[in-house]
Amino acid sequence: MENHQERSDHRSQDLPQVLVIKPPPVLTLFEDKFISSKFQLLKAWESTLPLDQFLTNYAGSVRAVLCSGASPITADIIRLLPSLQLVITASAGVNHIDLTECRRLGIAVTNAAGVFSDDGADAAVGLLIDVLRKVSAADRYVRNGLWPVKGDYALGSKLGGKRVGVVGLGGFGSAVAKRLEAFGCTVLYNSRTQKPSVPYPFYSTVLELAADSDSLIICCGLTAETRHMINREVLLALGKQGVIVNIARGAIINEKEMVECLVRGEIGGAGLDVFENEPNVPEELFGLDNVVLSPHRVVFTPESFVAASELVVGNLEAFFSNKPLLSPVIYE
Amino acid sequence: MNNTCVLVTCPMFTYLEQELETRFNLFKLWDHSSSKAEFFNNYSSSIKAVVGNTKVGADAKLIDSLPNLEIVASYSVGLDKIDLDKCKQRGIKVTNTPDVLTDDVADLAIGLALAVLRKVCVCDQFVRSGNWINGDFGLATKFSGKSVGIVGLGRIGSAIAKRAEAFQCPISYHSRSKKPNTNYKYYLNIVDLAANCEILVVACALTEETHHIVNRKVIDALGPKGFLINIARGAHVDEPELVSALLEGRLGGAGLDVFENEPEPPEQLFALDNVVLVPHVGSDTGETSKAMADLVISNLEAHFKGKPLLTPVI
Numbered sequence: 001m002e003n004h005q006e007r008s009d010h011r012s013q014d015l016p017q018v019l020v021i022k023p024p025p026v027l028t029l030f031e032d033k034f035i036s037s038k039f040q041l042l043k044a045w046e047s048t049l050p051l052d053q054f055l056t057n058y059a060g061s062v063r064a065v066l067c068s069g070a071s072p073i074t075a076d077i078i079r080l081l082p083s084l085q086l087v088i089t090a091s092a093g094v095n096h097i098d099l100t101e102c103r104r105l106g107i108a109v110t111n112a113a114g115v116f117s118d119d120g121a122d123a124a125v126g127l128l129i130d131v132l133r134k135v136s137a138a139d140r141y142v143r144n145g146l147w148p149v150k151g152d153y154a155l156g157s158k159l160g161g162k163r164v165g166v167v168g169l170g171g172f173g174s175a176v177a178k179r180l181e182a183f184g185c186t187v188l189y190n191s192r193t194q195k196p197s198v199p200y201p202f203y204s205t206v207l208e209l210a211a212d213s214d215s216l217i218i219c220c221g222l223t224a225e226t227r228h229m230i231n232r233e234v235l236l237a238l239g240k241q242g243v244i245v246n247i248a249r250g251a252i253i254n255e256k257e258m259v260e261c262l263v264r265g266e267i268g269g270a271g272l273d274v275f276e277n278e279p280n281v282p283e284e285l286f287g288l289d290n291v292v293l294s295p296h297r298v299v300f301t302p303e304s305f306v307a308a309s310e311l312v313v314g315n316l317e318a319f320f321s322n323k324p325l326l327s328p329v330i331y332e
Numbered sequence: 333m334n335n336t337c338v339l340v341t342c343p344m345f346t347y348l349e350q351e352l353e354t355r356f357n358l359f360k361l362w363d364h365s366s367s368k369a370e371f372f373n374n375y376s377s378s379i380k381a382v383v384g385n386t387k388v389g390a391d392a393k394l395i396d397s398l399p400n401l402e403i404v405a406s407y408s409v410g411l412d413k414i415d416l417d418k419c420k421q422r423g424i425k426v427t428n429t430p431d432v433l434t435d436d437v438a439d440l441a442i443g444l445a446l447a448v449l450r451k452v453c454v455c456d457q458f459v460r461s462g463n464w465i466n467g468d469f470g471l472a473t474k475f476s477g478k479s480v481g482i483v484g485l486g487r488i489g490s491a492i493a494k495r496a497e498a499f500q501c502p503i504s505y506h507s508r509s510k511k512p513n514t515n516y517k518y519y520l521n522i523v524d525l526a527a528n529c530e531i532l533v534v535a536c537a538l539t540e541e542t543h544h545i546v547n548r549k550v551i552d553a554l555g556p557k558g559f560l561i562n563i564a565r566g567a568h569v570d571e572p573e574l575v576s577a578l579l580e581g582r583l584g585g586a587g588l589d590v591f592e593n594e595p596e597p598p599e600q601l602f603a604l605d606n607v608v609l610v611p612h613v614g615s616d617t618g619e620t621s622k623a624m625a626d627l628v629i630s631n632l633e634a635h636f637k638g639k640p641l642l643t644p645v646i
Contacts, residue, residue, distance in 0.1 A: 118476040126446030135443055136453040138610040143602045147595040147611045158619040160435040182498030183439060279464040286460045293459035301474040
């Protein structure tokens with residue numbers, strides 16, 4: 001039998017186990033934060049057994065699983081965890097969890113939404129400014145020695161006064177909106193439902209929002225409804241000067257159609273942190289100066305990760321102490 | 333076409349040159365670079381206005397060579413390339429382009445800070461070069477909540493502060509004198525400002541007093557976790573000191589729009605991941621360039637029609 005408690009001698013065999021199928025980045029980078037007197041980790045990835053067999057052999061009494069995008073919690077996985085009562089993700093997104101199945105079985109889910117909002121919003125604004133003002137492209141221009149040879153760089157586009165459409169006004173969207181106001185932007189939004197206490201004009205469809213916006217910032221979750229919600233029609237409505245920024249999930253945008261629009265000059269530019277098939281990025285984008293690319297890093301700062309690890313551990317300790325969860329996902 | 337002779341000192345913006353050409357008898361200084369003496373012989377006493385910018389302004393030599401010069405209209409807000417004393421002596425009017433470029437320059441200051449701290453350009457290069465397939469990128473530095481110290485709380489400095497506040501950044505500043513209507517913390521000494529902030533932004537005018545105001549002492553006070561953002565003038569910073577601090581890891585990083593010797597920034601910076609370098613683009617958007625050009629034209633027209641100048645400096 002494999003030893004999963006080789007790390008720390010003082011760990012009791014009686015501590016309840018938290019299953020981890022693959023380590024989320026926050027665990028890899030801040031493992032010491034996950035040492036607790038209330039639980040221990042059952043690290044499935046360290047086993048050479050196929051996952052199904054590992055779970056059948058060792059995870060029968062596991063009540064909680066810590067997951068992330070790289071280790072989705074599907075109905076099949078849930079079926080192999082008969083004692084499961086809690087799914088914790090170290091991310092804001094929950095699209096990798098079969099929420100329907102969890103709800104059906106009364107399994108609670110917690111995520112790490114709040115702790116990432118600032119960093120996510122900072123990155124969204126950073127990407128938008130970069131695309132409009134050509135920061136990365138101009139930086140390349142200087143480093144390639146072109147300034148003394150070719151003279152002034154091409155003009156960019158002013159951020160102030162732009163109408164920016166925020167898609168999804170949750171934690172990320174609100175944080176983005178608040179920042180953009182300080183730059184003199186007019187904020188508009190689309191969301192599943194209108195928010196009564198919000199000062200920004202509401203648009204009931206993304207198409208209408210795009211038609212009335214100079215830029216779109218995608219901040220919503222990935223669900224069956226939002227998959228490929230941003231398609232050619234929406235992008236054409238955004239227009240030739242329009243800029244799209246995506247810090248949410250790649251699949252919210254029909255990537256093939258977006259790439260075509262960019263290559264044909266049918267939209268003005270894009271700032272993208274997420275893609276449909278990470279880490280693969282459509283190569284046509286590599287040659288475009290009006291696109292800024294990021295490897296799914298918008299929340300990767302030490303501060304966010306420390307906060308996320310504290311939230312995950314906080315939720316786990318609350319769960320094992322029969323106390324209320326800190327950040328439960330509320331089913332709608 | 334008006335017969336008033338106007339001299340423009342260097343290529344600036346096609347729209348501006350076109351608008352000047354429809355209204356005045358326009359001379360382009362760079363068209364005569366091989367025959368300067370002849371040009372000045374023939375035309376110097378006809379020229380009544382000079383349009384200059386941050387590259388070529390109106391120095392004492394140029395002003396002395398134009399005996400009937402009445403007005404210098406700068407296509408910039410900075411006045412460091414204009415000999416203001418000489419203009420005052422001669423009774424020559426000077427105008428610049430304040431306010432219309434404030435937003436763009438402030439936006440770029442924040443954009444550079446985000447780019448440096450969040451490694452936006454480095455990440456972009458990482459993806460473009462196909463490296464993401466081979467492994468993940470590391471962590472960047474959080475921007476929200478970092479303390480921002482602003483050197484010069486004028487129009488641009490205040491606009492930067494307003495934006496940074498939306499990111500919950502505590503704001504402090506240094507300037508010649510304390511500003512009456514702000515809650516931001518004031519530092520009489522720039523070294524103290526640098527010691528007490530994480531991101532130092534240079535936003536003041538270039539004068540004799542502010543030349544090399546960011547020197548070794550300031551850079552050391554800012555330190556290995558500190559960042560310098562310069563959207564003002566290259567000469568505000570002791571550039572060799574800045575370069576060695578960055579190369580030696582004594583400064584956390586820098587976002588630079590301006591350099592001591594444009595268009596040639598120090599090449600030693602080109603290989604560094606913790607700097608972002610852009611070619612003096614602070615006000616370079618289509619919208620603002622046009623607004624600046626329109627302001628230059630309006631000032632010139634007002635002057636020659638005997639009306640009040642819109643944005644006089646002296």
